[in-house]
Amino acid sequence: MDYIITTEQLTKKYKNFISVNQVSMHIQKGSIYGFLGPNGAGKSTTMKMLLGLTSPTGGRFTVDGGHFPDDRISILKKVGSFIESPSFYANLTGRENLDIIRRILGLPENAVNDALELVGLAEFGNRLAKKYSLGMKQRLGLAGALLGRPPILILDEPTNGLDPSGIHEIRNLIKSLPSLYDCTVLISSHMLSEIELMADDIGILNHGRLLFEGSLDELRQNAVQAGFAADHKISSANLENMFLSMIDKDNAARKQRARL
Ligand SMILES: Nc1ncnc2c1ncn2[C@@H]1O[C@H](COP(=O)(O)OP(=O)(O)OP(=O)(O)O)[C@@H](O)[C@H]1O
Ligand SMILES: [Mg+2]
Numbered sequence: 001m002d003y004i005i006t007t008e009q010l011t012k013k014y015k016n017f018i019s020v021n022q023v024s025m026h027i028q029k030g031s032i033y034g035f036l037g038p039n040g041a042g043k044s045t046t047m048k049m050l051l052g053l054t055s056p057t058g059g060r061f062t063v064d065g066g067h068f069p070d071d072r073i074s075i076l077k078k079v080g081s082f083i084e085s086p087s088f089y090a091n092l093t094g095r096e097n098l099d100i101i102r103r104i105l106g107l108p109e110n111a112v113n114d115a116l117e118l119v120g121l122a123e124f125g126n127r128l129a130k131k132y133s134l135g136m137k138q139r140l141g142l143a144g145a146l147l148g149r150p151p152i153l154i155l156d157e158p159t160n161g162l163d164p165s166g167i168h169e170i171r172n173l174i175k176s177l178p179s180l181y182d183c184t185v186l187i188s189s190h191m192l193s194e195i196e197l198m199a200d201d202i203g204i205l206n207h208g209r210l211l212f213e214g215s216l217d218e219l220r221q222n223a224v225q226a227g228f229a230a231d232h233k234i235s236s237a238n239l240e241n242m243f244l245s246m247i248d249k250d251n252a253a254r255k256q257r258a259r260l
Pocket of ligand 2: 043044045156
């Protein structure tokens with residue numbers, strides 16, 4: 001397999017609390033990898049470690065052949081990111097905000113229009129960022145991540161706050177990216193039903209532990225074997241139920257262990 005990101009026993013401990021617990025992930029080049037888990041599972045923390053925004057307290061990872069921390073700078077150059085709610089200069093326009101990032105990255109001027117176009121903000125590029133709706137801000141964040149068309153995109157809940165048609169549009173955009181310019185996408189979400197429509201592979205995280213990693217088809221097969229779907233016509237509801245039950249079972253097992 002041609003993996004572009006791998007983590008090995010990646011761990012983040014805050015004092016006595018383990019936020020990310022020995023996570024070993026394998027992200028295939030050119031794929032969309034859905035990173036799923038409930039609130040507090042450790043998705044953002046994992047992504048922040050991959051971006052060098054917080055240091056691991058255990059384990060290792062590689063991005064496109066580079067090892068962290070030795071190759072930190074070359075790793076960062078290859079990754080576009082959108083972490084939680086991105087912040088902007090409110091009194092500058094969307095275009096001016098992107099232009100600042102463009103200059104920092106040393107990209108040609110047309111990169112800004114290209115990114116605005118990609119996320120459907122071209123006609124609002126000259127509006128002040130403070131006058132953007134929530135959905136427009138999310139799009140601007142995505143445009144920032146896409147500037148220069150980096151080979152790897154790390155997107156932390158990019159559809160947060162979007163209306164259903166916005167979710168649909170951004171989902172289609174994300175889905176089109178690997179074929180559009182040959183990139184790999186790591187995207188987090190709480191909802192399997194959303195990830196199911198985009199991702200090739202899925203990692204399910206709960207309380208810092210990776211409960212499942214594999215293709216969507218493997219997850220569907222598991223759903224049949226576990227009795228969540230009577231035949232091979234597995235609905236989104238079947239899959240979502242299995243995801244929720246995996247989380248519930250893991251939580252129950254944790255409680256049991258804590259009692260012993
Ligand atoms: N700086 C910090 N200090 C202490 N604990 C932290 C810190 N940052 C995160 N945590 C804890 O680590 C756990 C994982 O947080 P994280 O933000 O990674 O979860 P998440 O999966 O992204 O959740 P959400 O879906 O709500 O965004 C949480 O319990 C959180 O409180
Ligand atoms: Mg998060």
